[in-house]
Amino acid sequence: MSLATDAADKPTLYKRIRADIEKRILTGEWPPGHRIPFEHELVARYGCSRMTVNKALSELAQADLIERRRRAGSFVRRPQHQSAVLKIADIRAEIIALGRGYGYELISRKLRATTAADRERLGVKKAGKVVAISCRHSADNVPFAVEDRLIDLSSVPDAATADFSREPPGSWLLHHVPWTEAEHTISAIVADDRMADALDIAVGAPCLVIDRYTWRSARTITAVRLLYPGDSHRLVARFKGG
Amino acid sequence: MSLATDAADKPTLYKRIRADIEKRILTGEWPPGHRIPFEHELVARYGCSRMTVNKALSELAQADLIERRRRAGSFVRRPQHQSAVLKIADIRAEIIALGRGYGYELISRKLRATTAADRERLGVKKAGKVVAISCRHSADNVPFAVEDRLIDLSSVPDAATADFSREPPGSWLLHHVPWTEAEHTISAIVADDRMADALDIAVGAPCLVIDRYTWRSARTITAVRLLYPGDSHRLVARFKGG
DNA sequence: TACGATTATATGTCTAGACATATAAGTCAA
DNA sequence: TTGACTTATATGTCTAGACATATAATCGTA
Known part of the structure; x- marks a missing residue:
C-alpha cells in the first residue's frame, strides 16, 4: 500500500x-x-x-x-462520508501478528439456561441454553484484554462440548461457525474492581470497550464484550480516501 | 439492509x-x-x-x-480477520442525521508558526504555519464532542482565511479539500478538568477518543482529536460477513 | 551445484456482441 | 387529477473468444 x-x-x-x-x-x-x-x-x-x-x-x-x-x-454519492475499514482480528491472531507472545487463560465457563439478562443481551425471546465464558488474553505476559462472552447454544450446539480451556472461544467460533452479520459498538468506561484486577490496572483507569454481536442470518451466534486498557491499547484503522 | x-x-x-x-x-x-x-x-x-x-x-x-x-x-488469505466498516461522518452531518439539533461553538482559533509539538503531531519536518482550532459540537444543546484540530497551511492555504466561527472546520475541510488517506486511532482516556468542563461531565469520567490524521497523497492536511463522553456516546459499526 | 535463459501457464485486461431487468417517462382511460 | 398500462432506456449479467504479462517450473550451462 x-x-x-x-x-x-x-x-x-x-x-x-x-x-x-x-x-x-x-x-x-x-x-x-x-x-x-x-x-x-x-x-x-x-x-x-x-x-x-x-x-x-x-x-x-x-x-x-x-x-x-x-x-x-x-x-x-455523499463523498464526505469517510468510510473507515477497521480490521479487528481474532485476538490471538492479532497478538501473534504483532510478534508478541500470546497467552490465554480461561477464567470461567458456565453452561446454563438463559437468564432474562442473557436473553436481552443476545436479543432472543425464547428460553434456551447458553455458554457463558470469561477469559483473559495477554501479550508477552502482560494482560491485553479480558473477554466476556455468551454463546447461544441453539445456534451453536457444538459449543457445549468445545474445550475452551486451551483455545479461545473467539478463535474456535471463527473456525467452526460462519457468520453473516456483525455489529460492533465501541465505547469507553472506567475500570471497576473486577476489571482493574483482571487487566492489572488501577481502579478508575480508562478502558476501551468493544461489544460485538454476531449473527448468522437472523440467528444470534454470540455476544462478546472485550475490555482493553484504554491508555495502552489503541485501535488503528488506516484507509484510502473515497 | x-x-x-x-x-x-x-x-x-x-x-x-x-x-x-x-x-x-x-x-x-x-x-x-x-x-x-x-x-x-x-x-x-x-x-x-x-x-x-x-x-x-x-x-x-x-x-x-x-x-x-x-x-x-x-x-x-487469513479469513479470520473481520473487516468492520465504520462510517464516521462529519459530526455536523452525523448529528443532523440523528434528527437532533446541531449546535456549534468555536472555542479558540489561532494562526501560528508550527511548534515542535505541532510538527510531531502532523508528522512534518519543516517549519511552517498552522491553524489551531478548538471547538465544541452539541446535540439538542447537550455537549456531544469537543474537537482539537491542527490544519497544515502549507497544504491548505485557504484555511488561513476561512471563517470557522460559524462552520465547523471538519465540514469546511470536507467540502474544500479532497483527501486520499486517513488514519483513525481510537482509545479511551479519563476526563481532566478542561475536558470535563467542555463536555459537562465529571472529572475522571471515561472519554472515547478518536484521533484522525488526513493526508492528500503524502501531504498532511489535518490532525484532529475528537473527545466524546465515553458512557453516552457509542460508535456503532454494522457490517456484513465475508 | 549454482545460476541464467527459456517455456508453460494462470491471471489481467479487453472486445463486440447478447439478452435480462428495473424503472423513468410517456400514454391513455376513469 | 389520478391511476394503470406501455415503452424506452441504462444498467446487470453473460459469452466466446483474444492478447498481455508475471512468474513457477524446466532446461542448459558454467
Missing part, C-alpha cells in the same frame, strides 16, 4: 477511467447527486468497449462512491 | 460462485494458504465462461479474502 502511486507505469484503461471519475468526485467537480456520464458516453469518450467502463463503474459503486440506478444512470 | 436474505430469488451466477467460495473459506473448509480451484476448473464446474468466474474471484480478491498470483493461482 503506497501513499503516492506516481510511478511512470501506464495503468490499465479501466483503472484510468475509474481514477478519472474518482478525481472529479474528490475535487468536487462532480458534487453529490451529480449524474456521471452514461456508460455509452464513456465508451465514446474513451473509445473502448462497454465492459471496460462497466468494470470501472462497478468498482466505484462497490466503494460506495457512486450509486447506480437502472434506467436513471449513475450518481455521485 | 436486511438481516436475512433467504428470499427465494435466485442470485446471479457470479454471485453464487462468490458465495460458494466465501462459504468454504469462512467454514474453514479451505484454510488460509489453500489454493482455490483455477479459473478454468471453476469454468468447468459451473459451466460458464471465464469472465463470470473471473468477476467472482476479482471481488473476493478486492475484499481481501483471497490473494491472486499469476501463474500460481488464487489462495485463501
Whole structure:
C-alpha cells in the first residue's frame, strides 16, 4: 500500500477511467447527486468497449462512491462520508501478528439456561441454553484484554462440548461457525474492581470497550464484550480516501 | 439492509460462485494458504465462461479474502480477520442525521508558526504555519464532542482565511479539500478538568477518543482529536460477513 | 551445484456482441 | 387529477473468444 502511486507505469484503461471519475468526485467537480456520464458516453469518450467502463463503474459503486440506478444512470454519492475499514482480528491472531507472545487463560465457563439478562443481551425471546465464558488474553505476559462472552447454544450446539480451556472461544467460533452479520459498538468506561484486577490496572483507569454481536442470518451466534486498557491499547484503522 | 436474505430469488451466477467460495473459506473448509480451484476448473464446474468466474474471484480478491498470483493461482488469505466498516461522518452531518439539533461553538482559533509539538503531531519536518482550532459540537444543546484540530497551511492555504466561527472546520475541510488517506486511532482516556468542563461531565469520567490524521497523497492536511463522553456516546459499526 | 535463459501457464485486461431487468417517462382511460 | 398500462432506456449479467504479462517450473550451462 503506497501513499503516492506516481510511478511512470501506464495503468490499465479501466483503472484510468475509474481514477478519472474518482478525481472529479474528490475535487468536487462532480458534487453529490451529480449524474456521471452514461456508460455509452464513456465508451465514446474513451473509445473502448462497454465492459471496460462497466468494470470501472462497478468498482466505484462497490466503494460506495457512486450509486447506480437502472434506467436513471449513475450518481455521485455523499463523498464526505469517510468510510473507515477497521480490521479487528481474532485476538490471538492479532497478538501473534504483532510478534508478541500470546497467552490465554480461561477464567470461567458456565453452561446454563438463559437468564432474562442473557436473553436481552443476545436479543432472543425464547428460553434456551447458553455458554457463558470469561477469559483473559495477554501479550508477552502482560494482560491485553479480558473477554466476556455468551454463546447461544441453539445456534451453536457444538459449543457445549468445545474445550475452551486451551483455545479461545473467539478463535474456535471463527473456525467452526460462519457468520453473516456483525455489529460492533465501541465505547469507553472506567475500570471497576473486577476489571482493574483482571487487566492489572488501577481502579478508575480508562478502558476501551468493544461489544460485538454476531449473527448468522437472523440467528444470534454470540455476544462478546472485550475490555482493553484504554491508555495502552489503541485501535488503528488506516484507509484510502473515497 | 436486511438481516436475512433467504428470499427465494435466485442470485446471479457470479454471485453464487462468490458465495460458494466465501462459504468454504469462512467454514474453514479451505484454510488460509489453500489454493482455490483455477479459473478454468471453476469454468468447468459451473459451466460458464471465464469472465463470470473471473468477476467472482476479482471481488473476493478486492475484499481481501483471497490473494491472486499469476501463474500460481488464487489462495485463501487469513479469513479470520473481520473487516468492520465504520462510517464516521462529519459530526455536523452525523448529528443532523440523528434528527437532533446541531449546535456549534468555536472555542479558540489561532494562526501560528508550527511548534515542535505541532510538527510531531502532523508528522512534518519543516517549519511552517498552522491553524489551531478548538471547538465544541452539541446535540439538542447537550455537549456531544469537543474537537482539537491542527490544519497544515502549507497544504491548505485557504484555511488561513476561512471563517470557522460559524462552520465547523471538519465540514469546511470536507467540502474544500479532497483527501486520499486517513488514519483513525481510537482509545479511551479519563476526563481532566478542561475536558470535563467542555463536555459537562465529571472529572475522571471515561472519554472515547478518536484521533484522525488526513493526508492528500503524502501531504498532511489535518490532525484532529475528537473527545466524546465515553458512557453516552457509542460508535456503532454494522457490517456484513465475508 | 549454482545460476541464467527459456517455456508453460494462470491471471489481467479487453472486445463486440447478447439478452435480462428495473424503472423513468410517456400514454391513455376513469 | 389520478391511476394503470406501455415503452424506452441504462444498467446487470453473460459469452466466446483474444492478447498481455508475471512468474513457477524446466532446461542448459558454467
